[in-house]
């Protein structure tokens with residue numbers, strides 16, 4: 001059971017590089033030791049460079065779902081506007097409601113990306129002090145244009161901008177400070193190509209001040225507590241040390257590869273995949289002009305049997321994605337993020353075409 005693994009072409013979790021995996025079994029250290037603080041500080045320095053930010057970056061030992069909850073609990077006072085354009089953005093909005101936040105949903109058709117005008121119109125009501133959206137909707141393959149959204153959001157300096165970058169962080173360039181993102185979150189099992197169970201959250205000074213003004217934040221996710229320990233290069237609670245070791249190693253590797261080269265590789269793979277889609281008589285599910293660079297969601301126009309396709313690909317050593325949420329089977333997704341490269345992708349697409357017949 002634990003010696004037979006498939007190569008993953010699903011949009012998370014993704015394959016882990018063999019050299020990086022070795023860091024997951026290093027010995028434990030005390031999380032209040034000087035050695036820990038050195039590791040944390042070095043990682044923080046790398047992260048700031050890779051994420052183009054001077055903001056504090058908190059490490060949460062939890063899935064991105066926990067980071068969603070943290071973002072909402074620490075940011076929303078008056079009310080939050082959630083853009084919902086797929087399964088993940090829908091789940092995030094649900095969490096705001098469960099946390100008793102005044103929540104309004106801007107609902108878009110699945111596959112569409114949010115446009116500045118749509119959000120602007122809602123924010124002009126003055127009902128919101130927070131806006132939340134998913135950068136790269138993993139269920140539909142639609143990627144928002146952060147540049148055009150951020151230009152509009154500058155008109156609303158009192159509104160905190162929360163961005164889920166779970167399936168895009170390190171897959172495409174996100175200049176957090178230039179874009180004015182107050183809270184940017186991601187777990188590590190997607191474009192970071194590390195194991196699931198650990199999340200990063202960048203928090204602006206404005207977001208930190210908002211957190212201080214709020215109550216009922218719970219305890220595990222209170223940014224004020226994280227801040228207190230962050231200044232000592234620590235986390236408030238014992239974090240997943242294996243993740244931290246591997247994150248340091250991976251961040252060093254990314255800086256060596258050059259983040260720009262990494263992003264270009266993802267973009268190139270996206271182009272190859274889109275060409276495969278049209279060459280094989282399929283169509284893209286996501287809106288034109290907003291196709292994701294880390295995964296491609298394919299409209300199943302040929303009505304292939306996705307279950308059968310997955311079975312055949314399994315015999316070739318691959319895990320194939322059969323679509324997500326309400327569009328499962330009507331779509332399938334091809335991930336091209338993390339450690340996947342043009343050669344591996346080419347082999348997979350060849351086998352996929354053969355399996356479809």
Ligand SMILES: *Cc1c(COP(=O)(O)O)cnc(C)c1O
Nearest residue numbers: 063064065088136138166167187
């Ligand atoms: C995978 C994913 C999540 C959930 O991540 P977990 O770490 O499993 O909680 C959230 N948002 C997006 C966009 C995702 O792709």
